[in-house]
Amino acid sequence: MRVVTTMVATIHAQFLGVKKDFDMWRDAGVTLILSLIFADVLESARFSPPGKPKLTGCRSPEKETFTCWWEPGPDGGLPTSYSLYYRKDNSDTVYECPDYHTAGKNSCFFNKYETSIWVNYNITVMATNALGSSVSDPVDVDVVYIVQPHTPENVTAVVYTDDDDDPFLLARWEPPRKVDTHSGWITLVYELRVKLEKGDTWEEHFAGQQKQFNIFSPRSGEVYMVQVRCKPDHGFWSEWSPISYVKVPDYIHRERSMWILIAVISAFVFLIFTWTVKHNSVKRFLLPPVPRPKIRGFDTQLLKSGKSEEVLGGLVIQGFPPTSDYDDLLVECLEVYDEEQELVVDGKDLQEGCLKSKSRSDSDSGRGSCDSHTLLMEKCGGAKEGPPTVLNGKQGQAGRGPLEKSNSHGHRLDAAESPDETNGSLSTVFSSQQQSHKPSSHSIPEIPRQCRVPGNHCPSTHQHDYKESLADAACLGKPLAGYRCMQAYSDHNIHKIGHKREATFQTSKSTGYVEVQKVEQENMLIVNPIAKEVRDLYHPEPTGQDYSKVNDVVNDNVLLLQREIAAKNQVAGNPTENCPHQQAGKPAIHTAVPLHYEVCLASNGYVTQPQK
Amino acid sequence: MVKVKVLHRSVVGLLLYSVLVTWGHPPDCRDNRDGIMRCVSISQEKLLDRVIQHAELIYRISEESCTIFEEMFIPLETRSQRTNMCVTQTFSIPSSKSEIQQISDKWLLHSVLMLVQSWIEPLIYLQTTLGRYDDIPNTLLNKTKWVSDKLLSLEQGVVVLIRKMLEEGMLVSSGSEQGLVSYHIPLELVESVLRDYALLTCFKKAAHKMETFLKLLKCRQTNKFSCFLF
Numbered sequence: 001m002r003v004v005t006t007m008v009a010t011i012h013a014q015f016l017g018v019k020k021d022f023d024m025w026r027d028a029g030v031t032l033i034l035s036l037i038f039a040d041v042l043e044s045a046r047f048s049p050p051g052k053p054k055l056t057g058c059r060s061p062e063k064e065t066f067t068c069w070w071e072p073g074p075d076g077g078l079p080t081s082y083s084l085y086y087r088k089d090n091s092d093t094v095y096e097c098p099d100y101h102t103a104g105k106n107s108c109f110f111n112k113y114e115t116s117i118w119v120n121y122n123i124t125v126m127a128t129n130a131l132g133s134s135v136s137d138p139v140d141v142d143v144v145y146i147v148q149p150h151t152p153e154n155v156t157a158v159v160y161t162d163d164d165d166d167p168f169l170l171a172r173w174e175p176p177r178k179v180d181t182h183s184g185w186i187t188l189v190y191e192l193r194v195k196l197e198k199g200d201t202w203e204e205h206f207a208g209q210q211k212q213f214n215i216f217s218p219r220s221g222e223v224y225m226v227q228v229r230c231k232p233d234h235g236f237w238s239e240w241s242p243i244s245y246v247k248v249p250d251y252i253h254r255e256r257s258m259w260i261l262i263a264v265i266s267a268f269v270f271l272i273f274t275w276t277v278k279h280n281s282v283k284r285f286l287l288p289p290v291p292r293p294k295i296r297g298f299d300t301q302l303l304k305s306g307k308s309e310e311v312l313g314g315l316v317i318q319g320f321p322p323t324s325d326y327d328d329l330l331v332e333c334l335e336v337y338d339e340e341q342e343l344v345v346d347g348k349d350l351q352e353g354c355l356k357s358k359s360r361s362d363s364d365s366g367r368g369s370c371d372s373h374t375l376l377m378e379k380c381g382g383a384k385e386g387p388p389t390v391l392n393g394k395q396g397q398a399g400r401g402p403l404e405k406s407n408s409h410g411h412r413l414d415a416a417e418s419p420d421e422t423n424g425s426l427s428t429v430f431s432s433q434q435q436s437h438k439p440s441s442h443s444i445p446e447i448p449r450q451c452r453v454p455g456n457h458c459p460s461t462h463q464h465d466y467k468e469s470l471a472d473a474a475c476l477g478k479p480l481a482g483y484r485c486m487q488a489y490s491d492h493n494i495h496k497i498g499h500k501r502e503a504t505f506q507t508s509k510s511t512g513y514v515e516v517q518k519v520e521q522e523n524m525l526i527v528n529p530i531a532k533e534v535r536d537l538y539h540p541e542p543t544g545q546d547y548s549k550v551n552d553v554v555n556d557n558v559l560l561l562q563r564e565i566a567a568k569n570q571v572a573g574n575p576t577e578n579c580p581h582q583q584a585g586k587p588a589i590h591t592a593v594p595l596h597y598e599v600c601l602a603s604n605g606y607v608t609q610p611q612k
Numbered sequence: 613m614v615k616v617k618v619l620h621r622s623v624v625g626l627l628l629y630s631v632l633v634t635w636g637h638p639p640d641c642r643d644n645r646d647g648i649m650r651c652v653s654i655s656q657e658k659l660l661d662r663v664i665q666h667a668e669l670i671y672r673i674s675e676e677s678c679t680i681f682e683e684m685f686i687p688l689e690t691r692s693q694r695t696n697m698c699v700t701q702t703f704s705i706p707s708s709k710s711e712i713q714q715i716s717d718k719w720l721l722h723s724v725l726m727l728v729q730s731w732i733e734p735l736i737y738l739q740t741t742l743g744r745y746d747d748i749p750n751t752l753l754n755k756t757k758w759v760s761d762k763l764l765s766l767e768q769g770v771v772v773l774i775r776k777m778l779e780e781g782m783l784v785s786s787g788s789e790q791g792l793v794s795y796h797i798p799l800e801l802v803e804s805v806l807r808d809y810a811l812l813t814c815f816k817k818a819a820h821k822m823e824t825f826l827k828l829l830k831c832r833q834t835n836k837f838s839c840f841l842f
Contacts, residue, residue: 064709116707118817120698144820183839184827185709233668234675234820 049132
């Protein structure tokens with residue numbers, strides 16, 4: 001600019017030298033004005049005072065020194081110089097930056113003698129050029145909060161192998177050189193990141209204050225990249241360290257080798273199985289065939305072939321159902337009532353009376369003692385008129401329906417029927433009375449007429465097997481007043497009873513049915529033993545129906561009872577301690593049964609005697 | 613028989629009592645110099661560790677409180693510009709590492725104690741004034757309350773440390789040497805906000821000082837030589 005002006009001026013002066021002085025001065029002024037205008041125009045187009053610089057930040061790598069950087073603004077075309085000024089805390093003293101060069105261009109470095117921590121620095125930068133200067137916005141800095149260390153150093157990663165274990169990566173590093181972690185001036189925490197060389201994403205791990213880290217289960221044969229960075233407990237994270245590479249040697253996971261072993265063994269076992277399938281004998285040994293349901297005599301092949309007659313013929317079993325002599329016989333059922341029920345016979349009054357007395361007297365199942373029976377009998381004298389006396393078995397004191405052994409009772413036996421009646425044939429259906437008093441005296445009134453007692457002519461029952469004993473003829477007792485006798489009910493009676501029975505089935509479990517096989521001599525019944533199942537039907541065992549089989553009658557007043565199998569030890573009531581377990585199939589037992597002593601009820605409800 | 617029982621019980625009672633005495637109340641233990649009194653109490657290193665943990669935690673929570681307050685109440689322009697308003701201490705605290713390394717253990721501890729004691733009351737005041745803001749978040753209130761409680765226990769810890777390390781008895785004085793009169797003058801909202809912000813930031817700085825001093829002290833306790841080599 002000035003050059004131009006001077007040139008113009010000199011040229012003009014030379015040119016004007018010729019002219020007179022007056023003209024020279026006038027022309028010089030004009031030139032000067034022109035040049036000034038010219039310069040002004042030029043200046044506004046290109047040169048200006050510097051624009052505002054901007055402080056980009058300050059950092060301290062170890063909390064002892066720090067550096068600040070700035071960004072220059074537009075410099076206006078002229079060379080600009082920058083200077084940094086700061087004030088400490090609240091003081092007004094302004095200091096200038098001590099070192100502009102150590103940290104590079106556009107920076108200011110504060111060494112450790114000039115750095116105070118916990119002190120607030122107010123920093124500004126001024127840009128100056130020929131035309132002017134401008135000042136940046138001030139920035140407040142406290143060194144403590146601007147700590148950003150350098151990267152950790154000596155980052156190493158190796159594969160570490162114990163003897164038998166799988167190998168793992170061990171990464172180690174050191175804190176950056178200048179940071180003083182020994183004296184506790186700075187506490188550093190570290191972070192590590194790992195990546196497969198072929199992989200995409202980094203896996204980051206926080207390592208705390210420790211200077212090593214383990215990475216387990218690396219992939220065999222791969223190359224890993226490891227980087228570490230650090231940060232003071234309140235400050236900024238450093239940059240990531242340069243990458244360290246580590247190669248993992250080939251190895252087999254112990255876990256994987258275990259799986260391989262398992263796979264081999266199972267393949268082996270599988271092979272053995274398939275081999276045995278081909279060899280049937282071995283197969284049958286290892287995998288026995290599952291039994292299929294088979295009907296004997298049923299030939300599936302025949303069925304398939306379509307010959308139904310032969311098939312069905314095969315199904316027929318010879319000899320079934322078992323036929324017996326008594327095919328012609330009308331099978332009837334004897335209904336055996338409890339005492340009370342029988343006594344009820346004649347009408348409800350009697351029944352009630354009997355029942356009442358009975359109940360009063362007894363504390364067990366309702367079966368009175370022998371005495372009570374007599375009592376009853378006496379009270380129920382009306383019964384003499386021919387009340388239907390159903391044989392009733394209960395006597396005795398066993399808790400359940402004790403079977404009454406009528407033979408033990410003198411009275412009863414005298415009634416004569418009892419022993420005879422209760423002769424084994426009577427079978428075992430003595431209903432226990434425990435529960436309710438039977439309301440039904442259904443057809444009892446009709447009975448008496450039929451009740452006859454043959455007296456002593458009853459053939460004694462011969463000993464039979466257990467099951468057959470009941471087939472003996474049942475002797476009917478003499479029709480003494482108030483005595484019980486075994487009544488044979490005609491069909492219709494039975495039916496009636498049956499019906500009524502059903503009605504009262506639930507409550508009155510004490511009645512039992514005996515199947516009558518034959519009737520002899522008008523007054524003898526040959527009774528079938530009640531099948532156990534049937535019996536069970538009517539008298540579910542747990543209810544305590546107790547039956548005892550009478551084996552024989554002796555002397556007209558002694559009942560030989562048959563000890564029964566005690567399948568379940570279900571005896572309730574007092575006198576059970578002495579009850580023996582009896583084995584099946586032992587028929588013998590016969591002891592006179594004076595009803596006075598206690599009797600045991602076997603589980604099936606049979607009266608047994610306690611062993612002496 | 614009865615006598616034996618009574619005796620037995622009294623012995624048991626005495627044992628229990630002695631156990632309680634030793635464990636329930638830390639007695640004034642002396643070192644094994646005279647060898648007369650031996651007691652079970654916390655060791656010096658552990659105590660120092662605990663004190664340092666306290667200080668670290670206090671610093672972290674105060675930093676969080678400051679951030680919350682800043683974000684809520686202080687516009688961007690005025691942030692970090694008023695931090696030079698911190699209350700100056702009656703004594704000067706060294707402000708560079710070289711200076712700090714020159715001061716003695718005793719002075720370090722005393723500085724910490726003075727710092728702690730000088731901030732107890734302002735923090736209590738801060739709680740009340742913070743409660744006056746309308747939309748102040750509960751976390752901030754909780755944090756400041758927590759800090760002010762912890763500061764008290766830090767003070768106790770430092771007192772015990774002084775007693776142990778320097779072996780001097782110390783009266784715990786919580787007198788405020790600051791000119792805190794201005795705290796009780798009700799101010800306009802803006803000024804109140806600014807003042808509270810200044811309090812929080814200054815406390816944050818003070819907490820950092822405490823933490824640093826204590827960590828330096830710890831290094832000196834464990835290995836005196838390497839601490840000064842840097």
